[in-house]
Amino acid sequence: MGPSPAEHAQLRPREDAALADRLARSAAAAAGSHLATGDFADWLAGRGRAHRFEVDRIPFAELEGWSFDEATGNLGHHSGRFFSVEGLRVTLGDGPVRHWEQPIIKQPEVGILGILVKEFDGVLHLLMQAKMEPGNPNLLQLSPTVQATRSNYTKVHKGSDVKYIEYFTDPARGRVLADVLQSEHGSWFFRKSNRNMLVEAVGEVPEHEDFCWLTLGQVNELLHRDNVVNMDSRTVLSCIPVADPQPRALFEDTEVLSWFTAERSRHEVSAERIPLASVQGWQRGESSIDHQDGRFFRAVAVRVRAGSREVASWTQPLFEPVGRGVTAFLTRTVDGVRHVLVHARVEGGFLDTVELGPTVQATEGNHAHLPAEDRPPFLDTVLTAGPDRIHYQAVHSEEGGRFLNAESRYLIVEADERTAAEQPPEGFRWVTPGQLTSLVRHGHYVNVQARTLLACLNATAVPAR
Amino acid sequence: MGPSPAEHAQLRPREDAALADRLARSAAAAAGSHLATGDFADWLAGRGRAHRFEVDRIPFAELEGWSFDEATGNLGHHSGRFFSVEGLRVTLGDGPVRHWEQPIIKQPEVGILGILVKEFDGVLHLLMQAKMEPGNPNLLQLSPTVQATRSNYTKVHKGSDVKYIEYFTDPARGRVLADVLQSEHGSWFFRKSNRNMLVEAVGEVPEHEDFCWLTLGQVNELLHRDNVVNMDSRTVLSCIPVADPQPRALFEDTEVLSWFTAERSRHEVSAERIPLASVQGWQRGESSIDHQDGRFFRAVAVRVRAGSREVASWTQPLFEPVGRGVTAFLTRTVDGVRHVLVHARVEGGFLDTVELGPTVQATEGNHAHLPAEDRPPFLDTVLTAGPDRIHYQAVHSEEGGRFLNAESRYLIVEADERTAAEQPPEGFRWVTPGQLTSLVRHGHYVNVQARTLLACLNATAVPAR
Numbered sequence: 001m002g003p004s005p006a007e008h009a010q011l012r013p014r015e016d017a018a019l020a021d022r023l024a025r026s027a028a029a030a031a032g033s034h035l036a037t038g039d040f041a042d043w044l045a046g047r048g049r050a051h052r053f054e055v056d057r058i059p060f061a062e063l064e065g066w067s068f069d070e071a072t073g074n075l076g077h078h079s080g081r082f083f084s085v086e087g088l089r090v091t092l093g094d095g096p097v098r099h100w101e102q103p104i105i106k107q108p109e110v111g112i113l114g115i116l117v118k119e120f121d122g123v124l125h126l127l128m129q130a131k132m133e134p135g136n137p138n139l140l141q142l143s144p145t146v147q148a149t150r151s152n153y154t155k156v157h158k159g160s161d162v163k164y165i166e167y168f169t170d171p172a173r174g175r176v177l178a179d180v181l182q183s184e185h186g187s188w189f190f191r192k193s194n195r196n197m198l199v200e201a202v203g204e205v206p207e208h209e210d211f212c213w214l215t216l217g218q219v220n221e222l223l224h225r226d227n228v229v230n231m232d233s234r235t236v237l238s239c240i241p242v243a244d245p246q247p248r249a250l251f252e253d254t255e256v257l258s259w260f261t262a263e264r265s266r267h268e269v270s271a272e273r274i275p276l277a278s279v280q281g282w283q284r285g286e287s288s289i290d291h292q293d294g295r296f297f298r299a300v301a302v303r304v305r306a307g308s309r310e311v312a313s314w315t316q317p318l319f320e321p322v323g324r325g326v327t328a329f330l331t332r333t334v335d336g337v338r339h340v341l342v343h344a345r346v347e348g349g350f351l352d353t354v355e356l357g358p359t360v361q362a363t364e365g366n367h368a369h370l371p372a373e374d375r376p377p378f379l380d381t382v383l384t385a386g387p388d389r390i391h392y393q394a395v396h397s398e399e400g401g402r403f404l405n406a407e408s409r410y411l412i413v414e415a416d417e418r419t420a421a422e423q424p425p426e427g428f429r430w431v432t433p434g435q436l437t438s439l440v441r442h443g444h445y446v447n448v449q450a451r452t453l454l455a456c457l458n459a460t461a462v463p464a465r
Numbered sequence: 466m467g468p469s470p471a472e473h474a475q476l477r478p479r480e481d482a483a484l485a486d487r488l489a490r491s492a493a494a495a496a497g498s499h500l501a502t503g504d505f506a507d508w509l510a511g512r513g514r515a516h517r518f519e520v521d522r523i524p525f526a527e528l529e530g531w532s533f534d535e536a537t538g539n540l541g542h543h544s545g546r547f548f549s550v551e552g553l554r555v556t557l558g559d560g561p562v563r564h565w566e567q568p569i570i571k572q573p574e575v576g577i578l579g580i581l582v583k584e585f586d587g588v589l590h591l592l593m594q595a596k597m598e599p600g601n602p603n604l605l606q607l608s609p610t611v612q613a614t615r616s617n618y619t620k621v622h623k624g625s626d627v628k629y630i631e632y633f634t635d636p637a638r639g640r641v642l643a644d645v646l647q648s649e650h651g652s653w654f655f656r657k658s659n660r661n662m663l664v665e666a667v668g669e670v671p672e673h674e675d676f677c678w679l680t681l682g683q684v685n686e687l688l689h690r691d692n693v694v695n696m697d698s699r700t701v702l703s704c705i706p707v708a709d710p711q712p713r714a715l716f717e718d719t720e721v722l723s724w725f726t727a728e729r730s731r732h733e734v735s736a737e738r739i740p741l742a743s744v745q746g747w748q749r750g751e752s753s754i755d756h757q758d759g760r761f762f763r764a765v766a767v768r769v770r771a772g773s774r775e776v777a778s779w780t781q782p783l784f785e786p787v788g789r790g791v792t793a794f795l796t797r798t799v800d801g802v803r804h805v806l807v808h809a810r811v812e813g814g815f816l817d818t819v820e821l822g823p824t825v826q827a828t829e830g831n832h833a834h835l836p837a838e839d840r841p842p843f844l845d846t847v848l849t850a851g852p853d854r855i856h857y858q859a860v861h862s863e864e865g866g867r868f869l870n871a872e873s874r875y876l877i878v879e880a881d882e883r884t885a886a887e888q889p890p891e892g893f894r895w896v897t898p899g900q901l902t903s904l905v906r907h908g909h910y911v912n913v914q915a916r917t918l919l920a921c922l923n924a925t926a927v928p929a930r
Contacts, residue, residue: 010800011713011715011799012714012715012716012717013712013713013717014718014897014899014900015717015719016717016719108733108735176719176723177719179726179727180726181726181729181730195726197723247479247480248477249477249479250476252477252478252480253479253480254481254641254642254644254706257644258636258641261644261646261660270573334476335475351817352646352816434479441722442722442907
């Protein structure tokens with residue numbers, strides 16, 4: 001909790017100048033000291049065979065420990081912990097849709113998403129976990145070393161301990177390389193944030209069969225595969241303080257911050273929690289709560305049987321989006337420097353009005369009822385992009401502990417002056433990946449979808465040496 | 466709103482390397498091109514004589530346009546704008562006092578606090594305003610160029626325009642040097658924030674008799690006087706990106722951020738708005754709403770007659786604290802580098818659990834009923850410090866548009882290992898002024914009292930040339 005007496009007179013440089021180089025070396029390492037990338041799929045499949053997982057949809061009545069409150073209709077756990085499904089009423093001062101109500105997940109606990117790193121043979125490796133989550137389309141994906149709500153690691157589950165948690169809760173066990181509270185899905189969560197941590201271990205780290213050490217280069221290669229690197233990993237990866245070789249940009253950092261401040265100030269957003277039973281436009285059935293037009297998402301319930309999770313069996317609610325999303329950055333290279341087009345997005349569940357999202361973050365069906373002029377800007381540019389314009393694409397799913405089959409196609413698409421002008425519409429701005437990396441050092445600037453894309457951007461860049 | 470076509474291929478450095486030097490030159494300039502510091506008091510007194518100001522306490526029944534809602538008891542304006550006095554119920558997971566209710570000011574509008582700067586004779590000058598605020602003990606103080614709620618500058622007042630506002634709303638009129646949403650008093654406001662802006666004017670700036678150009682050095686000298694530089698000025702001054710000559714500190718920036726993230730995560734804070742009529746422990750009389758034991762503050766009403774304000778006469782509620790506060794940084798110099806002891810404070814009205822406050826932020830009478838062990842840490846060290854230990858002291862008042870006679874004695878006090886150890890109690894940490902300057906580039910890290918002290922720290926430092 002502070003310097004030891006012997007270090008009293010030892011001031012440190014405010015920034016660790018060597019870290020960016022060490023991270024670049026790890027990103028350039030296509031092979032690591034442990035598992036070969038070519039053997040990864042077999043290893044993951046092996047972990048899947050070693051544990052038995054079954055996820056079945058059930059009616060709400062079969063939920064155990066969960067029930068709808070008689071007065072409010074809110075769906076919660078009898079312990080009062082984990083999370084609850086409540087109602088939200090959103091009113092905006094501008095935009096095509098200015099008022100709506102919806103179910104929303106309230107989860108006030110701050111969890112920890114942490115990746116432990118350690119140097120082997122002079123190269124930093126990341127300790128990644130094969131983890132089952134009931135909402136993942138393929139159940140087993142690669143998660144951070146630790147992905148735990150406070151209920152998890154304070155044992156409300158009455159299950160087994162969370163492995164490696166001590167590296168993230170006891171400062172003496174490691175050296176923190178990044179640690180920031182980041183928001184999660186503002187359309188589905190009410191003001192949720194999680195601690196995103198990167199910790200370098202001090203001393204030997206015990207091995208465990210569900211965990212593997214991979215270089216950043218290996219993880220970046222896996223990020224190109226569909227549904228392998230889970231959302232919790234992606235958001236932590238986006239917070240890695242990678243080097244920015246570009247000290248120049250279209251806008252100074254202060255200009256970017258000023259534009260962001262103006263965007264946050266100009267939107268009037270009122271988001272009030274209301275009882276789930278009073279939410280207009282949604283219908284509760286025996287097995288799901290649905291939007292009256294079948295749009296957006298539905299709340300459902302599942303039963304999970306698993307051997308590798310903290311407890312052997314449980315039931316829980318999940319949100320299941322209707323349709324696959326499209327999540328994309330348009331990118332342009334200006335004077336040799338790559339820029340991406342960010343969008344200051346209002347989401348009802350954000351702590352503070354807007355955060356920077358991708359150029360496009362949409363699910364086509366959700367906008368089908370709106371007039372053409374209210375179609376999300378740049379959606380068609382992304383959907384019609386030829387293969388020569390697509391720098392990156394993969395299907396990723398969102399947090400499988402809360403969302404069922406919540407897949408999006410993530411893309412990075414080359415644009416030009418015709419498809420995306422240097423002077424974009426209000427609410428959009430060109431920034432460099434390095435500027436985004438500076439922003440994600442702090443919370444509530446960059447939303448979770450844009451953070452996935454930032455991790456993907458860093459995974460496609462030629463590593464700077 | 467973006468680069469002109471001719472600038473398309475012109476990338477800019479992400480940071481303006483010359484700015485810190487220009488600010489240091491202004492801080493070193495004890496005299497400016499306009500008003501001499503020795504003439505300032507006369508100038509301010511002259512502005513006071515030029516306008517007639519009267520502030521009288523009135524019973525709530527004489528408020529015009531303001532009334533208590535019949536159902537909720539909330540005190541609001543019939544336009545639905547400006548602000549309202551409502552109730553707040555706070556529940557904490559730890560600490561000596563874990564539950565309370567109180568009146569609170571709700572003001573969802575984001576205002577602008579902006580200082581316009583311009584170079585004269587090669588030295589940056591700040592355009593400061595002589596402004597009357599009804600709650601200031603001496604009515605007239607030095608305010609930023611612009612200090613306006615959205616209601617002010619969109620004319621809900623139906624009064625005159627806000628002078629110089631165009632420099633802060635039209636990006637083409639100036640160059641932004643700082644622009645950040647900062648919180649205000651979390652004990653009195655519910656999640657209020659204001660835009661703190663520093664803008665360098667492009668082109669000639671018209672003069673006005675209520676405004677004067679001062680160098681940063683002159684303003685810093687005025688900061689040593691009691692009740693001259695108002696709170697809105699002080700918070701903007703704290704956001705000035707002054708140079709940090711010290712690249713070293715007891716803790717790396719990442720360690721400071723990680724500690725802050727841990728502090729924000731470990732506190733469980735529930736702050737719910739409730740009807741003012743239902744607030745327990747407070748009593749509404751004809752002219753004030755008081756705490757049952759006479760502690761904390763009271764809500765009162767005043768009538769204002771003034772010539773230099775946007776409208777000529779009005780009535781409004783104000784919060785009047787009970788007793789003068791003590792607000793102090795303890796400071797120690799470690800290995801030649803000054804550090805100050807910040808405190809991760811929970812305040813019920815903060816947007817997100819904690820912000821970094823001063824070492825001591827207290828009003829003695831408010832703690833008199835608590836056992837000795839719950840007395841605010843370090844309060845006695847500050848109160849008993851001899852003159853040789855006091856680097857800075859002045860009495861400043863808080864926002865005179867909302868608070869009546871809200872004075873605090875602001876101090877910067879030298880400590881040693883005996884009075885403030887390098888390993889402080891939980892919730893406290895030593896940081897450098899430069900680290901605070903990095904943090905105030907972003908919102909919700911440093912509370913308004915600590916920002917005043919940061920401005921005072923910068924005002925007492927020998928300017929780096």
